[in-house]
Amino acid sequence: MLEASVVGRRDSELWRRAITIVVFTIAIISFGVAAPSFFTIANIRAIELSSSVLLIASIGATFVILMGSIDLSIGAVASFCGMLVARLAPDLGLWSVPIACLVGLVFGAINGLVYVYLRIPSILVTLGTATTISGAVLFISDGRSLSVSHAAVIDMAQGALAIMVPNAVLVSAGIYGVAVLVGDRTRFGRMTLAIGSDEQVAALIGVKVNTIKIQAFALSGLLAGVAGVLLAARLGSATVTMGSYMTLDTITAVVVGGTAITGGLGNVRLTIIGVLFITILSDGMNILALPPYLQTIIQGTVILLAVLLNTNRASAEDVK
Amino acid sequence: MSNTWYEPQTTGSTAGVEAKVQIAQFYNRHRPIINAIGPLLLLMAMAAVFASINPRFLSWINLFNLMRQSSILLIVSTGITFVILMGALDLSVGAIVTLVAISSAVLIRDFDVGAAGIAVAAAGIGALCGLVNAALVLRLRLPSFVATLGTMTILGGVSTWISGGANVFFQSPNLTWIGSGSVIGRIPNSGVFALLIFVVASFVGARSHFGRALFAIGGGGLTARLSGIDVLRTKAAAFVVSGMLCGVAGLLLVARTSTGTSRMGDDLLLQAIAAVVMGGTALSGGSGGVHRTLTGVLVIAVLQNGLNIAGVHTYLQIMVTGLIVVLSVTITLDRSRLASIK
Amino acid sequence: MSGVPTPIYTMRNGSKRFNGICVVEGIDLDVFPNEIVGIAGENGAGKSTTLKMIAGIHTPNAGSMRLFGKSFTPTSYTEAVEAGISMVFQEQALIPSLAVYENIFLSLEANFANRIGIVDRRAMIAVSERHLKDLGLDYIDPCRRTGDYAFHDRQMIEIAKAFVLAEHCHIDHPIILLDEPTAAIGERQIKILFESIRRYRRRASFVLITHRLVEYVELCDRIYVFKDGRNVGEFAGEQISEQSLHRAMVGRARDDEYFMEKRQLKLEGAPIAVSVKGLSGHNVQNVSFELRKGEILGIGGLVGCGKEAVAKAVVGFEPFPPNGTIEVGGEALPLRGRGKAAMLRGMGFVPKERKTEGIVPYMSVQANMSLASLPLVSRLSGFISRSRERLLAEKYINRLRVRCKGPAQLCQFLSGGNQQKVVIAKWLARKVQVMVLDNPTRGVDVGAKQEIYGVLRDLAEEGVAVLLVTDDLPELIGMSNRILVMREGEIQFLCNAPADNKPTEQELVQHMV
Ligand SMILES: Nc1ncnc2c1ncn2[C@@H]1O[C@H](COP(=O)(O)OP(=O)(O)OP(=O)(O)O)[C@@H](O)[C@H]1O
Numbered sequence A: 001m002l003e004a005s006v007v008g009r010r011d012s013e014l015w016r017r018a019i020t021i022v023v024f025t026i027a028i029i030s031f032g033v034a035a036p037s038f039f040t041i042a043n044i045r046a047i048e049l050s051s052s053v054l055l056i057a058s059i060g061a062t063f064v065i066l067m068g069s070i071d072l073s074i075g076a077v078a079s080f081c082g083m084l085v086a087r088l089a090p091d092l093g094l095w096s097v098p099i100a101c102l103v104g105l106v107f108g109a110i111n112g113l114v115y116v117y118l119r120i121p122s123i124l125v126t127l128g129t130a131t132t133i134s135g136a137v138l139f140i141s142d143g144r145s146l147s148v149s150h151a152a153v154i155d156m157a158q159g160a161l162a163i164m165v166p167n168a169v170l171v172s173a174g175i176y177g178v179a180v181l182v183g184d185r186t187r188f189g190r191m192t193l194a195i196g197s198d199e200q201v202a203a204l205i206g207v208k209v210n211t212i213k214i215q216a217f218a219l220s221g222l223l224a225g226v227a228g229v230l231l232a233a234r235l236g237s238a239t240v241t242m243g244s245y246m247t248l249d250t251i252t253a254v255v256v257g258g259t260a261i262t263g264g265l266g267n268v269r270l271t272i273i274g275v276l277f278i279t280i281l282s283d284g285m286n287i288l289a290l291p292p293y294l295q296t297i298i299q300g301t302v303i304l305l306a307v308l309l310n311t312n313r314a315s316a317e318d319v320k
Numbered sequence B: 001m002s003n004t005w006y007e008p009q010t011t012g013s014t015a016g017v018e019a020k021v022q023i024a025q026f027y028n029r030h031r032p033i034i035n036a037i038g039p040l041l042l043l044m045a046m047a048a049v050f051a052s053i054n055p056r057f058l059s060w061i062n063l064f065n066l067m068r069q070s071s072i073l074l075i076v077s078t079g080i081t082f083v084i085l086m087g088a089l090d091l092s093v094g095a096i097v098t099l100v101a102i103s104s105a106v107l108i109r110d111f112d113v114g115a116a117g118i119a120v121a122a123a124g125i126g127a128l129c130g131l132v133n134a135a136l137v138l139r140l141r142l143p144s145f146v147a148t149l150g151t152m153t154i155l156g157g158v159s160t161w162i163s164g165g166a167n168v169f170f171q172s173p174n175l176t177w178i179g180s181g182s183v184i185g186r187i188p189n190s191g192v193f194a195l196l197i198f199v200v201a202s203f204v205g206a207r208s209h210f211g212r213a214l215f216a217i218g219g220g221g222l223t224a225r226l227s228g229i230d231v232l233r234t235k236a237a238a239f240v241v242s243g244m245l246c247g248v249a250g251l252l253l254v255a256r257t258s259t260g261t262s263r264m265g266d267d268l269l270l271q272a273i274a275a276v277v278m279g280g281t282a283l284s285g286g287s288g289g290v291h292r293t294l295t296g297v298l299v300i301a302v303l304q305n306g307l308n309i310a311g312v313h314t315y316l317q318i319m320v321t322g323l324i325v326v327l328s329v330t331i332t333l334d335r336s337r338l339a340s341i342k
Numbered sequence C: 001m002s003g004v005p006t007p008i009y010t011m012r013n014g015s016k017r018f019n020g021i022c023v024v025e026g027i028d029l030d031v032f033p034n035e036i037v038g039i040a041g042e043n044g045a046g047k048s049t050t051l052k053m054i055a056g057i058h059t060p061n062a063g064s065m066r067l068f069g070k071s072f073t074p075t076s077y078t079e080a081v082e083a084g085i086s087m088v089f090q091e092q093a094l095i096p097s098l099a100v101y102e103n104i105f106l107s108l109e110a111n112f113a114n115r116i117g118i119v120d121r122r123a124m125i126a127v128s129e130r131h132l133k134d135l136g137l138d139y140i141d142p143c144r145r146t147g148d149y150a151f152h153d154r155q156m157i158e159i160a161k162a163f164v165l166a167e168h169c170h171i172d173h174p175i176i177l178l179d180e181p182t183a184a185i186g187e188r189q190i191k192i193l194f195e196s197i198r199r200y201r202r203r204a205s206f207v208l209i210t211h212r213l214v215e216y217v218e219l220c221d222r223i224y225v226f227k228d229g230r231n232v233g234e235f236a237g238e239q240i241s242e243q244s245l246h247r248a249m250v251g252r253a254r255d256d257e258y259f260m261e262k263r264q265l266k267l268e269g270a271p272i273a274v275s276v277k278g279l280s281g282h283n284v285q286n287v288s289f290e291l292r293k294g295e296i297l298g299i300g301g302l303v304g305c306g307k308e309a310v311a312k313a314v315v316g317f318e319p320f321p322p323n324g325t326i327e328v329g330g331e332a333l334p335l336r337g338r339g340k341a342a343m344l345r346g347m348g349f350v351p352k353e354r355k356t357e358g359i360v361p362y363m364s365v366q367a368n369m370s371l372a373s374l375p376l377v378s379r380l381s382g383f384i385s386r387s388r389e390r391l392l393a394e395k396y397i398n399r400l401r402v403r404c405k406g407p408a409q410l411c412q413f414l415s416g417g418n419q420q421k422v423v424i425a426k427w428l429a430r431k432v433q434v435m436v437l438d439n440p441t442r443g444v445d446v447g448a449k450q451e452i453y454g455v456l457r458d459l460a461e462e463g464v465a466v467l468l469v470t471d472d473l474p475e476l477i478g479m480s481n482r483i484l485v486m487r488e489g490e491i492q493f494l495c496n497a498p499a500d501n502k503p504t505e506q507e508l509v510q511h512m513v
């Protein structure tokens, strides 16, 4: 009987995936039919660019969420790093990019250290640092937008090796590939799952829980930084709150990708589905020029439907 | 003994070990008191700092002002505590507050509904939103985080739709009196109202069967079910209570300004979660208590009010807020009942 | 063997404190090559704590350890494993959402990783598969989620894991620590496990903890007896017998009346309390039986024979067999809301998985005990009265001799046996009419077991109908008025077991397999 139930579960999992893909395709096609400008090269490029930025940030968020923690500082870190690039690019040129990413890493590491050593729930640590960092963005920009006035930096996102593939896409694809490998095939990937599933048992067996937690948060900060830099390069300018949408969108993407918000269940691979879902949906609705309130309502409904389709709720004994 | 590898602790200084043991025992015996005093000291320290920067901080006017400001957060936080206690989360609280505020404003402006009718409508809309959350979580088995993330977005859209994207002005002396007037001396009504709700809710959380069931569900859902607790009903009730209290908060919020603006309650979400966690209720559920939430609310309220009064530069104010949130949680959080910190 | 053999592992004066409270103190312990050492003692005596010190999970506050002649100070379990010590944890240390093979090698992935840290999955799976087969577990797929397996299968995975780790680290003579490995598994698996232990002992040593004294007699060469965190006795060879161990642990000889058969009631014509008719589905086929007031009805059978499902069905716990009816007090349970209805009609359920189904770990002892009977501890206003609640808790703490610091202590920090008593107290407090117990003495020490048996006899004398589902044959035979034996979901055999004419174990086993 065990056999049967497990096999049944696998089947239903396949079904769910299939349905997700079908729904997805239908949505794309109907957007294309309803708005002819949806399938133009310019629009596809726009989707590619904005989903690459979100994908990078979401990858970091996935590992944190797999551990059962949460990172609310992604948006603030992204804004800060984007602003930092805009600020430093005139003087340092391309060097501003690694510096900004490094700053992201440092922010993430601070999150992790505070979380682990002061023993404060991550939601609050990152809420606190998010507030502080968004204050710091105001500080370094004096509340104004800055344009990114360095061609090489802008080229990093907008330039293209191939016609249809902007550099930003190459960067995010590379990061995604590595992340999938890390998630599936390395110690780190497994440990994050173990911590999310049962932290006490993980500690008992000898998992270095604290180290892994700090690493995951540092990674999340780094990737948020990269995403922020790419965003600034893509937009050609940096605004004070340009990254703040990412905080919620990364979480949504991760969850729509089938990762349990309580941790221990899911993987990085599927996060890309969530990212594409969000980006294509909002792009399509924009092109159709739906009124903003309707867009929000549809977006909320679609989140619910997507999670309904894409997560294995039967296996969660007790839905929290 | 020749082969002792843990020498420092055994033979080293027994006095040191004894002292350590005694401290540990002392802490264990008086843990409740120590944990209660920590936050109090923090609040006093904050008040002292702000008062020394600007003596006006401790004036009656400002204290009543502080009470008025914190009343709404207190009501929302009280509501969300019930949900958090059972290990779930309600991300839609801010959106519900906004929705109720705006729809109340529209009801008064366009339909001329009276004060009593508005009160019922506000609580009703809130409760209804809570019921929708409950249905999504319990019927469709969506994790509460996701379900309420969805309703948060949807309700945000609905609010904009109702308001037509513009601010909704209205006039209602009765409502203004409820929100800003005072019956007992100069103590603001909204503050009295919020405290009343808080006290009742604390008692319900600590002593009622409903409260106990919430703790049991948060601490071990399967055990709760096998002990004959009606898990579904309890969970649904928690969401509805949370929604209803948000409705009340939304009404008070709009009563104060007589204007419904979009997103006016959205900030309350993170503040409420922060207040609950600061109070020492675990996000994983099963430990903490409604009565603890007051500490968190006070810390946040004092912080905002104090920084304003102290005239700190806005950018700096934002930066300091984040740091102090982290710092105060470090002090106030009772970690003894947390299995693991997520 | 010539001369005095040297121990491969020694602990001298091992002590451990939690929050300033001494849990074990002054423990001396040796393990010789190829030896099976037992540690016996009551619940909370400090057995698991001692093993956890050996395995590097707890750092001793004082004392010294030596392994293979060198000083040994592990700081984590991983370190101990790499030094040749592996452990079967009392409360399974498995991560449900990971695959079986991932669990087996958790935190040892480095051994399978290439230079850039990518692990060789195929090698891990192959090694796991080989060892699972060795333990007769070929039906377990190393790639499947661990959480998909039943409790007893997970216990076997936990055991397999310890064996794999011992083998894997290429230590000549590993030590395997077994903390109540047999508590959750059935007779057949126990047999396989014991065979493996005997086979492995040619190249390994074992330390064993169990609450079934027979197992010590069967396996151990030497036994330490712990009491209140101290080493109070050592038995070797001929001295080991159930009687001597019982006396050393409990302080008095084991009376013949262990199961109190004399108190077994004669039940001609007692009214029927529960009648189960034609229960089918979910691993159960056409099960019907009647349970009378004051009767203790035992259900036995191999693990996986469906007896747990029957217990859960009777208390209305989902997933519920789709066919059949259950009548309590002459009235059938409704289809919807069965669990609630069963509770309302006075049913109590002591489940098998104590940690997740029995207690709420982060609630106090008193809150756990009153969980099912809140109205009893409430005032007229409907609110809970702390003082009544404490009185209730104190009553049952005394009656069941629960070892705790007081009603306000968190259940989390009670030893396993005492947690079990809290679960039983929860239902006693409610004054149940029907009590369904699934392995109520799992992980409970001999003394406490007898207390629980006493409670069951009390219940029966008060007219409560008791349904006792158990893997423990002596308990099944000793306690029951009637015995049902199940096999592959069906009732295979039903016999009376009057106090003066109990069936033998062989008789029952023959119907199980
Ligand atoms: N982490 C801990 N913190 C505080 N007290 C603890 C902790 N672990 C164990 N104890 C206490 O130490 C004592 C010994 O526990 P231990 O688990 O070693 O008992 P045991 O002999 O294995 O009992 P059992 O047979 O029930 O498993 C118990 O009283 C328990 O309450």
Ligand SMILES: [Mg+2]
Binding pocket: C047, C048, C049, C090, C179, C416
């Ligand atoms: Mg033990």
